[in-house]
Amino acid sequence: MDLLNAIRSFIKVVEAGSLAGGARSLGVSPAAVSQTVARLERHLQARLLSRTTRSMTLTPAGTLYYERVRHIERELDLAGEALSTPDSEPHGRLCIASTSAFGRHVLAPLIPAFSERYPRLSIELLTTDRKVDHEREGVDVSVRIDAQLDDHLLARHLARIPFICCASPGYLAAAGHPATPEALREHRCLAFRYPVNGRFLRWGFVRDGGRLEAEFDRVLVSDDIDALAQMAVRDGGIARLAEFIARPHLDAGRLVPLFEIGQPGQAYAQTEPMDIYLCVSDRSAMTHKVRLLLEYLQQHLISSCPRQT
Structure with missing residues (x-):
């Protein structure tokens, strides 16, 4: 047995909450995952999952085993990264988490060229506005705004995103220009x-x-x-x-x-x-492949998201 x-x-099944979800993340069939987990249980002589037709839960033994092994995949990746030199080609999995809008409109168009540059990387883009747990979800790096920063994470500045206050010609014709x-x-x-805490995004201006x-x-x-747009x-x-959301409509x-500047009556x-x-998550997670991603994004976001003063 491998x-x-x-x-x-086993880790993917637990993280996904189901055999089907674990199978999707691995790119195999649920039957194949079920058989693999069953072989692991026989090897350990312990039942790890309690499975029914409608649900799946960890047994006490499964909970204990998961807590001991859930870091193994990440530690293996870090060990491989430690042997890499700055000139070596990055390889392995790179999971990037991002807010939905930024991931959809900015990162997704940039990732294909990055993947072509480093073809040995297997890249996954997770777009979500919920709070992401780097370790538990196998996330290598996340792109966050100020409101999502966490004291437990190491943050590097990427770009400053311009915002625009705007409305449709039809609305302004009916309601007038403020x-x-x-x-x-x-x-x-x-x-x-914000989906995470229910707070409103403040409308700040500099004048x-x-x-x-x-x-x-x-x-x-x-x-x-995007719904608001x-x-x-x-x-x-x-x-x-x-x-980056408003520009096509403008x-x-x-x-x-x-x-x-220059708008009459405003x-x-x-x-x-x-x-x-x-x-x-920490300094050890700033691996060779993450540094390459950081440099790539900084280079490309400077032109698409110029820093405002």
């Missing part, structure tokens, strides 16, 4: 709620060297920034969107920027940008 493969299958950020309280605004936060009462709310395009109200005339106010970071 013991390491059997342990890996002259200042303070006037937003008289408009219907589209607010983003005359000082910072102010817009307040508003009438809102449409979503925990998906679609609401804005369809005359739903005023939105505060990352430029270029097509579906949305109009607000508070920019006072200039810069929409506050947002910093994003690349995070790893």
Whole structure:
């Protein structure tokens, strides 16, 4: 029996919460995973999983075994990385976690070229707005915004994302143009709620060297920034969107920027940008392949997400 493969299958099943989920992450059939776990149980002479037609749970022995082996795959990867030199070709698995919108619009278009540059890497992109556990979920690196930073993670700055306050021509024709950020309280605004903690994303502005936060009462709310963009395009109200989401709609005339220099009847106010970071669990996790990813993203995000002052 291939013991390491059997342990890996067991770990994936536990992390996925089902045989089917573990099989999907491994790219094999549920029957194959079930047989592998059964062979591991026979080898250990202990039942690790309690399985029924509808559910799967860890037995006490399975819980103990999982806690002892769940780090094995990561430790093997780190051991291999330790033998790599800066000039060696990176290899193995690289799991990247990101917020849904940033992963969908920014990382996904960049990853194919990175994969082509380093073909021995097996790359997985996990896009989710929930809190990700690096160790338990086998995540090598996560891309996070300020609100998601964790004291237990090592963070490296990636880029500063410009934001744009905007609305559709139809909405502005009906409701009028707000002259200042303070006037937003008289408009219907589209607010983003963080899925992790339920808080609203604050609307910060920089004007005359000082910072102010817009307040508003009438809102449409979503925990998906793409949904808010679609609401804005369809005359739903005023939105505060990352430029990488707003730009296609601005270029097509579906949305109009607000508070920019030279706009008649409006006072200039810069929409506050947002910093994003690349995070790893600790210094030992800043491996050769992660450093290459960091350098690659910094290089490409500088041009697509210019730093604002």
